[in-house]
Amino acid sequence: MTDVLKKYESIVDxxxxxxxxxxxxxxxxxxxxxxxxxxxxxxxxxSIISVNGNVFVNGxxxxxxxxxxxxxxxxLKFRAKELATxxxxxxKEHQIEKQKKIAIGYSNGANIIIGMLQQHTxxxxxxxxxxxxxxxxxxxxxxxxxxVYVSLGENDQMIDATQTMKMVKDLDESEAKVxxxxxxQGHHMTTQEIDALKTWFxxx
Numbered sequence: 001m002t003d004v005l006k007k008y009e010s011i012v013d014x015x016x017x018x019x020x021x022x023x024x025x026x027x028x029x030x031x032x033x034x035x036x037x038x039x040x041x042x043x044x045x046x047s048i049i050s051v052n053g054n055v056f057v058n059g060x061x062x063x064x065x066x067x068x069x070x071x072x073x074x075x076l077k078f079r080a081k082e083l084a085t086x087x088x089x090x091x092k093e094h095q096i097e098k099q100k101k102i103a104i105g106y107s108n109g110a111n112i113i114i115g116m117l118q119q120h121t122x123x124x125x126x127x128x129x130x131x132x133x134x135x136x137x138x139x140x141x142x143x144x145x146x147x148v149y150v151s152l153g154e155n156d157q158m159i160d161a162t163q164t165m166k167m168v169k170d171l172d173e174s175e176a177k178v179x180x181x182x183x184x185q186g187h188h189m190t191t192q193e194i195d196a197l198k199t200w201f202x203x204x
Contacts, residue, residue: 015045019045
C-alpha cells in the first residue's frame with residue numbers, strides 16, 4: 001500500500017457487474033457505514049466505495065477542519081486535493097478506471113465533493129449533493145456534461161439555501177446537467193428526497 005492510500009480508510013465492496021460504482025461521503029459525526037443504506041436503495045447490486053473523513057473536530061469525524069470563524073477554507077482546499085489524489089490511486093489500484101462513478105455526499109460529505117469539483121477533479125460521471133454548499137469562491141473546473149443532483153431544505157439551519165442555489169447557477173453556467181430537489185424541511189434527508197435521488201441515479 002502506498003502512502004497515498006494510507007491517507008483515508010474506505011469500505012470497498014466491488015461487485016462483478018457493469019453498474020455504476022457509488023462513492024459515499026458521510027456527514028459530520030458519522031462514518032463510512034452511514035450512507036450505505038442509501039446506496040443499497042439506489043441499487044442493491046451496485047459496487048460501493050465509502051470513505052471515512054480523516055479530520056476530527058470536537059470528536060466528530062469530518063473531511064476538513066473548522067477554525068474560529070467557521071469553515072477553514074484553506075484546509076478544505078487542501079483536503080479536497082488530498083482526497084482526489086487518494087481516490088485516483090484507489091481507482092487505479094482496483095482497475096476500475098473505465099467504470100461509471102457516481103459520488104453521493106451528505107452535508108460535510110457534499111461539501112468535500114463540491115471542493116473537489118473546484119480543484120480540477122474529473123473523477124466522477126455524476127455527483128449527488130445532499131444539503132451541501134460551497135465555501136470557496138473558486139470556479140468549477142471541467143464539469144461540462146457532469147450529472148449533478150442537488151437537494152436542499154428551505155428551512156435548513158445548517159446550510160444557506162441562497163449559497164446552494166448560487167452553486168446551482170454556477171454549475172449550470174459551466175454546462176453541468178443539474179437536477180434540483182427542494183423541500184420545506186430542515187437539514188435532514190427526507191424519503192421524497194432520497195426517492196428523487198434514486199430517479200436521478202437511474203436516469204444517468
